[in-house]
Structure formats: C-alpha cells, structure tokens
Amino acid sequence: MASPTPSLQADSTLHIALVGNPNCGKTSLFNQLTGSRQKVANYAGVTVERKEGFFSTPQGRSVRVLDLPGAYSLSSTSPDEDVTRDVCLGRHRTETRPQLLIGVVSATNLRLHLRFLLELRSLGVPIIVALNMMDEAKRSGMTIDVAGLERDLGMPIVPVISLHKQGVHPLLEALDRPVPPPPAPLPDGTDIHAEVRRLIQTYVTDRSAGQERLVDRLDRWFLHPVWGPVILLVVLFVMFQTVFAWAQPLMDALEGGITMLGELLLRPLPDGVLKSLLADGVIAGAGTVIVFLPQILILFLWILALEESGYLPRAAFLLDRLMALAGLSGRSFIPLLSSFACAIPGIMAARTIQNPRDRLVTILIAPLMTCSARLPVYTLLIGAFIPHKTVLGVLGLQGLVLFALYAVAIVSGVIAARIMTRGVKSEEHPLLLELPPYRRPNLKSLALGLWQRAVMFLSRVGTIIVSLNVLLWGLSSFPLPPQGATGAAIDYSLAGWIGHLMLPIFAPIGFNWQICVSLIPGLAAREVAVSALATVYALGVSEDAAPEKLLPLLSSQWSIATALSLLAWYVYAPQCISTLAVMRRETRSMKIVLGATAYLFGLAYFAAFVVYHVTKAITGEA
Amino acid sequence: MWYLDTLPKGNYAIIDRVEERTAADPISARLCELGFVPGESVKIVATGPVGADPIAVTLGTSRFALRKGEAARIVLRRPV
Numbered sequence: 001m002a003s004p005t006p007s008l009q010a011d012s013t014l015h016i017a018l019v020g021n022p023n024c025g026k027t028s029l030f031n032q033l034t035g036s037r038q039k040v041a042n043y044a045g046v047t048v049e050r051k052e053g054f055f056s057t058p059q060g061r062s063v064r065v066l067d068l069p070g071a072y073s074l075s076s077t078s079p080d081e082d083v084t085r086d087v088c089l090g091r092h093r094t095e096t097r098p099q100l101l102i103g104v105v106s107a108t109n110l111r112l113h114l115r116f117l118l119e120l121r122s123l124g125v126p127i128i129v130a131l132n133m134m135d136e137a138k139r140s141g142m143t144i145d146v147a148g149l150e151r152d153l154g155m156p157i158v159p160v161i162s163l164h165k166q167g168v169h170p171l172l173e174a175l176d177r178p179v180p181p182p183p184a185p186l187p188d189g190t191d192i193h194a195e196v197r198r199l200i201q202t203y204v205t206d207r208s209a210g211q212e213r214l215v216d217r218l219d220r221w222f223l224h225p226v227w228g229p230v231i232l233l234v235v236l237f238v239m240f241q242t243v244f245a246w247a248q249p250l251m252d253a254l255e256g257g258i259t260m261l262g263e264l265l266l267r268p269l270p271d272g273v274l275k276s277l278l279a280d281g282v283i284a285g286a287g288t289v290i291v292f293l294p295q296i297l298i299l300f301l302w303i304l305a306l307e308e309s310g311y312l313p314r315a316a317f318l319l320d321r322l323m324a325l326a327g328l329s330g331r332s333f334i335p336l337l338s339s340f341a342c343a344i345p346g347i348m349a350a351r352t353i354q355n356p357r358d359r360l361v362t363i364l365i366a367p368l369m370t371c372s373a374r375l376p377v378y379t380l381l382i383g384a385f386i387p388h389k390t391v392l393g394v395l396g397l398q399g400l401v402l403f404a405l406y407a408v409a410i411v412s413g414v415i416a417a418r419i420m421t422r423g424v425k426s427e428e429h430p431l432l433l434e435l436p437p438y439r440r441p442n443l444k445s446l447a448l449g450l451w452q453r454a455v456m457f458l459s460r461v462g463t464i465i466v467s468l469n470v471l472l473w474g475l476s477s478f479p480l481p482p483q484g485a486t487g488a489a490i491d492y493s494l495a496g497w498i499g500h501l502m503l504p505i506f507a508p509i510g511f512n513w514q515i516c517v518s519l520i521p522g523l524a525a526r527e528v529a530v531s532a533l534a535t536v537y538a539l540g541v542s543e544d545a546a547p548e549k550l551l552p553l554l555s556s557q558w559s560i561a562t563a564l565s566l567l568a569w570y571v572y573a574p575q576c577i578s579t580l581a582v583m584r585r586e587t588r589s590m591k592i593v594l595g596a597t598a599y600l601f602g603l604a605y606f607a608a609f610v611v612y613h614v615t616k617a618i619t620g621e622a
Numbered sequence: 623m624w625y626l627d628t629l630p631k632g633n634y635a636i637i638d639r640v641e642e643r644t645a646a647d648p649i650s651a652r653l654c655e656l657g658f659v660p661g662e663s664v665k666i667v668a669t670g671p672v673g674a675d676p677i678a679v680t681l682g683t684s685r686f687a688l689r690k691g692e693a694a695r696i697v698l699r700r701p702v
Contacts, residue, residue, distance in 0.1 A: 073655040077648060111682040112657055193659045215685065216667065223668035223678055317687040321672040330676070330687065430649050431676050432656070432692060435685040 014063045020104030021113050022070030023436035025132040029162035030067040031445050059176045074119050079351040100179050101127045107137035114196045122185040129157040141207035149203040154183045215437045222314045232318050239302045241399050250294035258287035281473030284534055286466050296372040300341050304449045308441035313433050326414040327421030329431045332362040339369035343579045361417050364596050367574050368413040370406050373526040377570050380530050384555040385563040409571050468521040472532050510562040510612035526576055565612035572604035626696035631666045635698040650695050657681055
C-alpha cells in the first residue's frame with residue numbers, strides 16, 4: 001500500500017505523533033516540547049486520554065503533536081494500545097494519520113524498545129527516532145554508535161534528554177529539516193528479536209552488564225517480602241496525614257482571603273436580593289469549595305510523584321495478591337489509586353486492563369475509592385465532630401478517623417469486587433507488568449500535572465459548582481416568606497419543601513431536612529454539598545453567616561450519630577453525575593450504570609442506617 | 623521440564639521456549655513481545671509477600687512482574 005507522502009509548505013502545520021513503549025520518557029518529552037501549550041481532554045488520566053500540544057521549531061514551522069498512549073506492540077491487547085495502533089495505521093475514526101512519527105526509545109532499554117520501533121517500520125510512515133535518556137545510558141557505562149545504528153535502521157536518529165529544555169533541542173532542529181522518506185519495511189519473515197539482538201551486538205557496548213544498578217539496590221528493599229509492604233503502608237499513611245496536616249495553613253489563608261475579598265467587593269452594594277445572591281450564592285458557594293484546593297493538589301502531587309518515580313508498579317506488585325483476593329490483578333491497583341484523586345481518571349485508567357471482566361469490576365468499584373471531592377465533606381464533619389487531640393503520643397485523632405474512612409471504603413471495595421467476581425468461572429488474569437527503572441520525578445512534569453488539575457478543579461468550581469449554588473440559592477430564597485412570618489426564611493422556600501419531602505426517606509438514617517436539601521446539588525459534584533449546607537444554614541440562621549461559621553453551627557445542631565451517618569453515606573453514595581457519565585461512556589451500557597447506581601445507593605443507605613443506630617445506642621441519645 | 627515459576631530467587635537461567643496454554647494464547651504472545659524469547663537469560667530478583675507470588679524477573683535491561691501462572695509458560699534451560 002502506497003502511503004501518501006505529505007507535501008509540506010513552510011506555512012502549513014506539521015502533524016506529528018509521539019509513539020513508544022511505556023516508560024520511554026515520551027510524556028516528559030511531550031511536556032518539554034509543548035510546555036503549557038497542551039490540550040488535555042477533559043478528564044486527564046495519565047497518558048490514557050488524548051493529549052495534544054503545539055509548538056514551533058527554531059525556523060518557525062508550527063507543529064501539532066499528539067502524545068499517543070504507550071504501547072509494547074501494534075498487536076494491541078488493551079483499548080489503550082488500540083488507540084495507538086489505529087492512529088499509526090490511519091484507521092482511527094477521528095484522528096488523521098500523522099505525517100511523521102517520533103519513535104521514542106530509551107537508550108537504557110533498547111532491547112525492549114527497539115523491537116516496537118522495528119514493528120513501526122512496516123507502517124510506511126516517515127519516522128524520526130528520538131533516542132532518549134542518553135545521559136543516563138552514558139553514566140551507566142553504555143556507548144551507542146548512533147551514526148551506525150542510524151544507517152542500519154534507515155531512519156534518522158536524534159539523541160535527546162527529555163529532562164530539560166536544551167535536551168530536546170536536537171529534535172526541534174531535526175523537525176526543521178525536510179521530512180525523511182518512510183523507512184523500508186523489514187524483509188518478510190525477519191525474526192524481529194534476532195534483528196534487535198544483532199543491532200545491539202553491533203552498535204551497543206555495555207560495560208555496566210553484571211554490575212549492580214540502582215534499581216537492584218532499591219528493589220531489594222521496595223520489593224522485599226517483609227519490608228516492601230511495610231514501606232508501602234508507611235508511604236500511604238504519610239500521604240494521608242500530609243493531605244490533612246500540610247493543607248491546613250494554606251486552607252486557613254485561602255479562607256481568610258476569600259472572606260476579605262467578598263467583603264471588599266460587596267461593600268458598595270445595597271442590601272437586597274442581588275447582594276444576597278452574590279454573597280450567599282456565588283462567593284460563599286465558590287469559596288467553601290476553593291478552600292479545598294490545597295488538599296486536592298497535595299493528594300495529586302503524591303500520586304503524580306509516585307507514578308513518575310516508578311514506585312507505583314512496585315506497589316502493584318506488592319498488592320497483587322490482595323487484588324487477587326478481590327478477584328482482580330495488580331493492574332487494577334493503579335486505576336483504583338487514581339480513583340482516590342477522582343474516580344473519573346481512575347475509570348479511564350482502567351483501559352489499561354486487558355481482561356474485560358477485570359476492567360468492568362475495577363470500574364464498578366472505582367467510585368468506592370475515596371475521591372478527593374469527598375474530602376471537603378469529610379474535613380468539615382471531622383473538624384466539627386471529632387476532637388482535635390492526639391492518641392498514642394503522635395497520631396492525630398482526626399487524621400486517624402480520616403484514615404479509617406479510607407480503609408473502610410477500600411475493604412468494602414474488595415468485598416464488593418469479591419461478590420461480583422464470585423460464581424464466574426475463574427479465568428486467567430494477566431499481571432505482566434513492567435517494573436521501570438526508578439527516576440527522580442521531573443519538577444516540570446509535576447508542575448504541569450498539578451497545574452492541569454488545578455485548572456480542571458477550578459473550572460468545575462467556576463461552572464457547575466457556582467451555577468448549582470446559584471440555583472440552590474434560588475431554591476432556598478424563593479418563594480419569599482409571607483409578611484410577618486416568624487420562622488427561618490428557608491422554611492418557606494422550595495428547597496425547604498423538597499427537603500421536607502425527602503425527609504421521611506432519610507429520617508431513619510438520621511438526616512435532617514437541611515442535609516436532604518444539600519444532597520440534591522451534591523449529586524452534580526460531591527464537594528458542592530458543603531457549600532450547599534453553608535447556603536442552607538446561612539440563609540436559615542442569619543443574614544451574613546460566613547462559611548466558617550458552619551463548623552461550630554453543625555457541631556451544635558447535629559448529633560454525633562447524624563454526623564457519622566452522613567460520613568458513612570458519603571463513603572458509598574454515588575453522589576457524582578460525572579462519574580456515572582464516564583462509566584456510561586467507558587462501558588457503553590446504561591444497564592451497568594443503573595446497576596452501579598442502585599448498588600452504591602443501597603450500600604450507602606444500609607451503612608448510614610447501621611452507623612446511625614449503633615452510634616445512637618452507644619451515646620444513649622434519644 | 624523446567625519452568626520459570628520454579629527458578630529460585632537470585633539464579634540465572636536461559637529461556638528455551640514459551641508454551642501456549644490455549645490456541646493463540648494472548649499471554650504467550652505478549653510475553654514474546656516483552657522479550658521473553660528463546661536464548662534470553664532471566665533472573666528472579668524478588669518474590670511477592672504472599673505465597674511468593676507474583677515474581678519480579680530481570681530480562682536484559684528490563685524488569686517485569688509476572689504471576690506464577692504466567693511464568694509457568696516459560697520453559698528454561700541451564701546457562702552454559
């Protein structure tokens with residue numbers, strides 16, 4: 001098949017794609033090339049979604065680059081690799097075939113990466129090879145005859161170091177030269193592995209062979225049958241303690257700032273409906289959620305750093321048996337861990353699971369992994385009801401309760417998965433996971449990742465959350481109370497009416513009507529429930545009750561049984577339309593989504609019921 | 623017959639071949655793509671905390687985690 005050789009004028013945009021094995025440094029190369037000029041599809045997982053970026057070469061040619069998901073081969077075994085294969089073959093429904101592929105290979109792992117590169121030769125598309133991590137290879141005593149390898153492969157090779165900007169300059173220069181002709185495909189019947197071996201024998205001298213490398217020393221500890229799990233537990237525990245402790249000063253500062261800003265902005269306005277809308281609906285609503293940005297970012301920082309350092313696959317290795325208990329494999333660990341940040345990237349990361357049943361079960365239990373949007377609710381309730389004291393000398397009780405909430409959710413997930421996989425004839429679930437070399441996380445990549453998440457979170461605050469709060473403000477303000485009414489204004493409003501209507505269903509689990517009202521907007525995004533409570537109570541109690549007054553207010557108005565019951569509800573309830581929407585998109589089945597919704601609401605109601613009545617029995621409340 | 627899942631930790635061996643459990647076994651195919659092909663040398667560097675499963679295998683410059691069931695497809699011979 002003759003592929004059209006793209007004709008290129010200097011003014012036309014060059015369409016290229018980065019393609020390579022997982023862990024070849026493709027994403028950091030992409031970040032270096034494009035900087036912040038990237039478009040990440042709405043819910044960014046880690047290289048599972050479509051990442052597109054733009055940059056120009058030194059001579060001013062503009063380039064559009066696609067970061068294809070990492071793949072080991074064109075004979076795909078996962079939806080993730082399907083995308084890479086289809087784009088490379090020009091069979092993708094929405095992507096045009098790239099004019100040029102950048103085959104990214106790591107100099108430190110040529111044996112694996114050259115194999116895929118040789119496979120790409122058969123595509124008939126021009127390829128420039130980016131030979132990455134040359135510095136690391138050199139340090140470990142490896143020399144590569146780049147010119148010889150280039151001649152032999154019939155593709156231009158550009159050594160790059162994707163860790164810093166100068167390191168990718170050779171690639172930029174190569175893009176200014178005319179696009180090379182497509183490489184000749186390998187002769188029929190070539191044994192690719194033998195070819196890789198020949199290339200390595202001819203062009204690579206490795207004096208490090210047999211020496212102990214960093215990865216050996218670290219894996220001796222991190223994969224140790226006893227120390228490995230201990231280290232993992234410590235990492236996870238420290239992670240959750242810092243999310244709670246480090247974020248506190250930042251949150252206090254943000255809260256103060258937002259309150260001041262609100263007062264400053266609204267001072268010129270006369271009292272009335274408009275001021276109430278802006279103060280109680282918009283600013284208070286957005287403010288109570290923005291305050292949680294530090295916590296969410298610290299959590300994401302951990303997940304990104306663990307991912308980049310190469311530790312995450314080790315955690316999957318250690319947890320494989322635990323995952324097998326749930327009827328899954330260690331591969332499910334990464335999607336599930338991502339779900340602690342947000343179930344949406346988690347569900348999407350499940351694409352890397354080859355086994356369809358494992359993938360479905362992982363998607364179904366992903367909402368049980370405590371996502372960061374629950375943190376605002378947890379933080380508020382823990383702050384209001386759990387005393388701020390230390391137990392056993394060093395552990396904060398509040399942090400412990402938070403840890404317990406996470407633990408309960410994980411155990412429930414394991415049990416749920418177990419039940420879902422029971423009775424199904426057990427087939428083999430492959431693990432087959434690469435354990436990449438350890439690397440120091442790249443600050444630029446971390447910063448970009450955090451920035452993308454901050455923007456995502458804040459744009460949600462700006463759109464869904466603020467509009468829902470305005471809607472809720474409307475529901476809670478109108479109709480206005482009749483002249484001479486004595487009760488709180490919200491009692492006469494639509495929200496009060498809806499809340500009272502829901503009350504008979506939720507009274508058995510200890511919810512009052514204010515909670516019922518806040519559950520409604522909480523469906524669109526969990527974290528809204530906090531601001532919704534603020535709105536409901538601010539309107540219900542006094543005119544200018546600021547969000548920070550919510551905390552003492554709740555501890556005085558709710559019983560501990562109600563608070564714990566609401567916490568239990570939040571552990572399970574599928575209070576997030578976006579998650580359900582992604583689930584629908586990934587499984588293409590409404591039946592699965594409805595099933596998931598029903599089982600999660602059922603669990604939530606059951607758990608809240610048990611917690612409420614047990615707590616009441618213990619505390620002896622009426 | 624000697625398989626990778628029984629190779630003691632720390633010992634080297636050479637891959638003799640990769641068996642298929644089913645016709646066109648996808649796991650065997652993936653193993654080959656990852657470089658588990660005849661003639662390569664392998665070493666087990668770590669075993670999982672429970673039941674020594676999964677195992678971490680060094681293959682050339684790469685390292686993989688395999689469950690024992692996957693490793694049991696790889697037939698070994700002694701290094702010369």
